Amino acid sequence: MAPLFAMRRLWRVPAILAIAAVVLSGGLPASPATAAAGTGSISGTVSAAPGVDVSKAYVVAFPDDGALTTHSVAVRPDGKYTLDNLTPAKYNVRVNGHISGGYDAWYGGVTQATAKPVAVGAGQAISGINVNVSLGATVSGTVTVPEGVSNANVGVEAFPDDPRLGAGTILYRFTDAAGSYTLPGLPPGAYTLCFSPGDDGALKGLCGPANSEDGVRITVGPAEIITGIDYSMRRSSTISGTLNLPAGSTTAGLTVSARDETYFYPRGRSRISPDGSFRITGLSPGQYLVKVTAEVSQSDLVDQWYGAATSPASSVTVIVPPEGTTPGIDFTLVQAPLFSDVSAVSQFTEDITWLAARGVTAGYPDGTFRPLEPIHRDAMAAFLYRAAGMPAFTPPAKSPFRDVYTTAPFYKEITWLSSTKITTGYPDGTFRPLGSVNRDAMAAFLYRMTKTPYCQQFPSEYAAFKDNPANARFHDEVEWMACTGISTGWSDGTYRPFQPVHRDAMAAFLKRWTSKQGYQPLS
Structure with a gap:
């Protein structure tokens, strides 16, 4: 097991970084101009390749030691920007360009680890911090859904193999009413495309944190345009049942989850009605352990695994067919014990x-x-x-x-x-x-x-x-x-x-x- 302080060194390199082409300004010219009392500023120009709309980009200043608050500002249509009211410190400056059609770029380097820090003193205005944003690749396609199922908020997400290329949530788009999507501003590299279901849980997504299926693999070159990355979504599988509650108890604070063999990672989405009936949607076909969990601040009921079990080892496995429903997964819940020597107002x-x-x-x-x-x-x-x-x-x-x-x-x-x-x-x-x-x-x-x-x-x-x-x-x-x-x-x-x-x-x-x-x- 790695020592705590060996891991702490990783805190200074955020897990979400963007690779970019950066044009250096040659130095950190300082102007004698004065910012707000006790604070400084950073300003410069964002230039961009043809096809990039800099007015949709914004600039973020990250304190070098990570202890202070980050600052951000939108880039003006003429490419100029100014970050005001900066606490004296060293900052790494990034242009977030993915919405603009370009991809993220750091001042003085291609990642935060290699970026050139900009030192800002009290009352100091630093100018000339110029960054160039390169045109990113574009991936597009169409997502189709079964007849009668809404495609509202169906999403497409690009997860890069190299974590320095940016966060998957940054490279994310919803489909339109026709199911079409476009992911602009992708840095060159290899990606896994994942397709997430909409709001009602009737669809089964492809890869992502809620399931283990592989996504669509793509590799993009500089400013490459890739079309026709289509996907047909399937109906999800469902588990349903009823929670039988003790007299006087309600469903407040209760959740029902379907879990895989690891026990700890819930799959699908749970909805509980006031009458105790529930449905877990968004599931892949397979075997699950179903658990009811009670939040103590809202409920006095005891957690239970399906089969009146107190642990996953003794729980009854629930088998879910493809695009089908497994009904009758019912629970009879009991109240947590009250201890005679624990008052209602004690510290713990x-x-x-x-x-x-x-x-x-x-x-x-x-x-x-x-x-x-x-x-x-x-x-x-x-x-x-x-x-x-x-x-x-x-x-x-x-x-x-x-x-x-x-x-x-x-x-x-x-x-x-x-x-x-x-x-x-x-x-x-x-x-x-x-x-x-x-x-x-x-x-x-x-x-x-x-x-x-x-x-x-x-x-x-x-x-x-x-x-x-x-x-x-x-x-x-x-x-x-x-x-x-x-x-x-x-x-x-x-x-x-x-x-x-x-x-x-x-x-x-x-x-x-x-x-x-x-x-x-x-x-």
């Missing part, structure tokens, strides 16, 4: 309720949760296994730890944790199941549980913990907790790594962990 009430609704905890037989007790290592293993979706796992006949017997409570969960290398136990061959979990070790567990741990913030954008020195055993993992906001620490700026984690705080950590963008647990 919602987090504890969320933990119960996810099926991660049922509390103790006496109806308590015991929020202020330290969480033991065996219970932590159980929490993490359930939070991972209770993946199919057969515990070994021989225990990997000399103090964990095959008949021990949570034996399956502990050995699963060991099999995934989330824990290796202690050097003496023990797991110490009844030992408390300290906060630094908890950070390490969650970090290892995350398939691709990363953080999208710069160090200047979050508060690091002052008691997490660089030589600490779990420094990177604790730093990741701060960067992602999974932990905010104490008001005095400390994390207190050697303090045991209480059960109520663990509920909060798990809830924040699963709410982060891009969250996908290791399974």
